[in-house]
Amino acid sequence: MDCREFCDQHLAFVDDTLAGIELVRMQRHMAECESCAKHDAKIRRALLLFRNLPSIEPSANFSHRLEARLKECQTEQLVHSQRNLRLGAIAATLASAIMLGYISMTLHNQTGVAPDLVMPPVVATIPESESLTPSAMMTSVSAGLTIWPAALFAEQVPVRFAHSQLELTNYTR
């Protein structure tokens, strides 16, 4: 074992968490290396000093103060739970009132005379008629296409278009 390995394992060595073989190796190294032995002694002495620092005790009024705070805490918890209880009771009362209202309305509707059936007013609008776009027809004609698009338009035109004496057969000839 070299000094570096000794330093790496020193934490576990001081805390007695090393395995048996490692422990023996560390001890053997300390017996051979004065510097590492000194390092070990230095750490152990310092730790001993820290561990033996006098313990401080809570002051005389510590318990009284804590007791007072715990009582406050208990009161707070009690108030909180009572508030929750009250809120729960209010919610339950409201829910039962709504339920009762609903039940009574349902019962009233079942036992009462059926009212006349009244239909809601209907607002009807005349759909706007599609206008034949002459430009579209003209475009198809001028492009040298067959007359079929125009005939299709003619099929879709409103009745008043038919009244204009336009014969479908004339187009097809």
Place this chain on the structure above:
Amino acid sequence: MADIVRKHVVSVEGQTVRERLQAMDDSAVVTEFLGGEERAFSELVTRYQTRLLNFIYRTIGDREKAEDLVQEVFIRVYRHLHRFDRSKKFSTWVYTIASNLAKNELRNRSRNPLVLFQTVQKNFQDEDRPLQFEDTTSRPDDMYRKRHLREIVEETVAKLPEHHRNVFVLRELEGKSYEEIAEITECNLGTVKSRLNRARNPFAEIIAPYVD
């Protein structure tokens, strides 16, 4: 006569409950408290007040504030004990709360220079007080040496970086295992070992001249 007998029975009963609680481990005492036995909480306070006070005091270095924080720990324990996972160790949970409160205190201090100044001033005044811990039958030069050494040790610990000091105090003063420290400080095991090593070496370096 009946009154006397009743009083005697009550006192004997009270004593029995206290003794029974004293004989229990933490987990059983917690169970008793959650079962409605209020005296169980007093038992927990008795067990932990001095340990927590020392831990927090060594971490933050202000005795008065340390007492306030210990009180805060117990208040939190009282409020949230029903949420405590009883499969874990109670002491670890309590020390986690204490460690977090101490960390917050140090963070607040570093943000607020006035608080830092007041703490320094208070500690300075503390030094002027008569000795409290030394044996008064000792010779004056021994007392002086002991006091001086104690101050050096306390100052050296206070100089360690916060996260190193926390681990150092938990290990050396509270005797916690590496695993427990890892849980309390919410670090992994490697970090705990590394921090402990980094705290021990400079601490020993500073102390060594005073010990030799």
